[in-house]
Amino acid sequence: MLKHAVIPFLVGASLLASAPFAQAASNLVFCSEGSPAGFDPGQYTTGTDFDASAETMFNRLTQFERGGTAVIPGLATKWDISSDGLTYTFHLREGVKFHTTPYFKPTREFNADDVLFTFNRMINKDDPFRKAYPTEFPYFTGMGMDTNITKIDKVDDHTVKFTLKDVDAAFIQNMAMSFASIQSAEYAAQLLKEGKAADINQKPIGTGPFVFKSYQKDSNIRYTGNKDYWKPDDVKIDNLIFAITTDPSVRIQKLKKNECQITLFPRPADLKALKEDKTLKMPEQAGFNLGYIAYNVMDKVKGSNEPNPLADLRVRQALDMAVNKPQIIDSVYQGAGQLAVNAMPPTQWSYDTTIKDAKYDPEKAKQLLKEAGVKEGTEITLWAMPVQRPYNPNAKLMAEMLQADWAKIGLKVKIVSYEWGEYIKRTKNGEHDISLIGWTGDNGDPDNWLGTLYSCDAIGGNNYSMWCDPAYDKLIKQAKVVTDRDQRTVLYKQAQQYLKQQVPITPVAHSTVNQPLSAKVEGFKVSPFGRNVFSGVSIDQ
Template sequence: MLKHAVIPFLVGASLLASAPFAQAATNLVFCSEGSPAGFDPGQYTTGTDFDASAETMFNRLTQFERGGTAVIPGLATKWDISDDGLTYTFHLREGVKFHTTPYFKPTREFNADDVLFTFNRMINKDDPFRKAYPTEFPYFTDMGMDTNIAKIDKVDDKTVKFTLKEVDAAFIQNMAMSFASVQSAEYAAQLLKEGKAADINQKPVGTGPFVFKSYQKDSNIRYTGNKQYWDPSRVKLENLIFAINTDASVRVQKLKANECQITLHPRPADVTALKNDPALKLIEKPGFNLGYIAYNVRHKPFDQLEVRQALDMAVNKQGILNAVYQGAGQLAVNAMPPTQWSYDETIKDAAYNPEKAKELLKAAGVKEGTEITLWAMPVQRPYNPNAKLMAEMLQADWAKIGLKVKIVSYEWGEYIKRTKNGEHDVSLIGWTGDNGDPDNWLGTLYSCDAIGGNNYSMWCDPAYDKLIKQAKVVTDRDQRTVLYKQAQQYLKQQVPITPVAHSTVNQPLSAKIEGFKVSPFGRNVFSGVSIEK
């Protein structure tokens, strides 16, 4: 369980003071959907965690342009790539300062030591900080970066060189992702000396546009604008407040009452009213996402292909699409969205066939009345607006083929932790792409390396892994596409998941908000955002 210290906030203690906030043009309240598990981006994989940490308080060496997928300079102003594709030399930005807080006052500017600390901590389990604060870095390891980075060298204070063992065609994109946020080596050394290494996850220090002030679990997170930010044009707010509420209808009510100026994941039923409210605007974007059902192949009887095939063909996807997504989604048949390059359009679903599903279960020795657990997310995500309803519909679908389904749920952080540990039989989960590369789907979600991370099926197949590993070390897109299409076909045949839907992203916000851009990766970024006076 996350322990948290509440640090006094400059503008008042009660979130109910959000009405005055809403009147002040330099303060913004964001109605968020869940509590972060912590504030160290390297430790997490969900948008809820990244919004609260990486996208507010941190920077990466490379970054994605706001609202797009192009990679632009971040803490590195430029980078050189060797002819063999194995060496990346990053030239670091001058004049970048880490946050000054009540618990840390930096004595130097950002330099190469901070980059080395950030990544060596993730690579080396014997790193002194890692030993003082035992933790895992699931995204980093899911992508195999812990084994592929051979070494990191400090050329000088403002130059760092990464040497890889194998070509990674998406390395620059990967370095722009939230988990690669750069930490302060000086702050880490202070925590180590004080015997408080775990505070890196509770009292964050970054270089980003906002500075952490306080956190009250299930209530609010408070930040102030970073007056020393290296790009002052991006900091237009004095105070940023995350008001946490898991209920989508409550978030919408708060938005309409101007108690918050931006919210997320409205219920499909609320979209029309939001569109028609003159005080609001609603941005609609095709979702770069996938909501799916994950079968834990380490639990019997899901280790049998016939059982997974049976459950898959017993899902009434169109019924779910109508009831859960209510016109704000499209049917999914593949393990990634159709807007992802290398998507195989020839892949088709098995026909909906409960009778055949019954026969498959019987042939697999699964008796009628067999009990299974179906885990349903407690929060709305871009890829699933109502996991509880979807679970209830699946419960009914699978009852028709003789299975007794028990629906299970936990608080979001606990849900993620337990599903990564493989405690579920079947879970509802999903993904929003993080970097525009197929490996971010086919490797990050379904590879052997991703077990214990984002591979909620616990599925590890050497034939599949060989294909995606080959694709990752090829730089020619056409060659990569051929390999990724073979991987998609193989995965579809093995049914570790049932793809359900790709949802449309509806982003409601006050009409007075300026500069907010919807991220294709599902992040909420407040750098460059302001409120019209």
């Protein structure tokens, strides 16, 4: 994982200080919100990581149209699906070149070997490259793809066949997701030979519209436009710079001064002024997201020998009914959020509109805690994200409000935070009592919520509650192998009802996504999946 590394050939952070990029021809600066943990998309699950890697430097076999949810050809020009739904044959695009950089010069074009390397590394723990660079692939395994893909065959240099154990109704959408970005087998072989396999995460090579140049943690990432890109009309920027700026007020000031031309996650209090600024654009859309509270339900929290009170359903019910959601919506989201009651957003097909919240009732919550044997003054930790996310504009404030809510039912809440990469790593490991987290949908399918976030397979991945319930898992697995949408909807609604009863999470809000950018920017489309995509984007200098 990239924690403190600085690539030797990076350009100094001082270059960003006086914003020369905004005046230079064909350059664009994006004020991003945090440092990526690394540049190997398969290892990660957050938008911060995907924006910096998958959406700039890589392609997938299938891709989502910019600004939409439709699947279109990517590195595969077409695909065939067998009548039983278990075999997918991808016909690969010819003439696609991998990036040429100071650290790698490809001798061949993209072919089937690259597809096999990309997915075999995620499936096979004995893969030579994975043994040389041990890592996990939480999204891939969290969706059960490591066990459902039984075989990958190279038919010829430009044809690859995937065989599945069970039908996966969302397989083509899943293959368009960031974690499925295609790596270079030739580059991997070079790294393996040099004994530098870990460099795949620090010095990336892809086929995408931008080529990696340098990275300085907490400062900047620099890319150059890929002059050999297979979709040349999509590369309209010579230099793309991520100016890593964690403070939302500083991001907005940089935008107003033209020190960056696109940013994200404005504070709700800033929205009115931003919308009135004639030098800016402010596209917005209903967020395909959910901000929620995740309760760690393990019998013992990692690192503790004490029994975990949150393993008791009554304790989770008490915490849930003691949350004053309307106050949080007013204070944290300030008009840019909608109260959430379900485990996914209402814009997701199969959403169950009959689900309701438990009534806000601190007195009943106290009684439930007493019945569960939780003494007054019991201390619990509440982890708060250090960065803004699309689903939570101010985790620190939300944590403070929850601290006050739960103090009213006799609990002593200690707020904890870590650097973003460390926060994600530790919560996936189950070291928290309760964490603030959230999700923006990645592919438009209900499984991307109900399976990816709450299934047994997703523990160690995106299941921050560490919740594994066989009855629930049976429902979502049945829904995944059915192709009829009506049948899937029935099963997913049953799963939503069951999850609501078991309270592994408390849904808090769905936020509206606002994307501030300079009026000079053309072609930028707000992604329903919360990604920042710069292919096809230009700037009027």
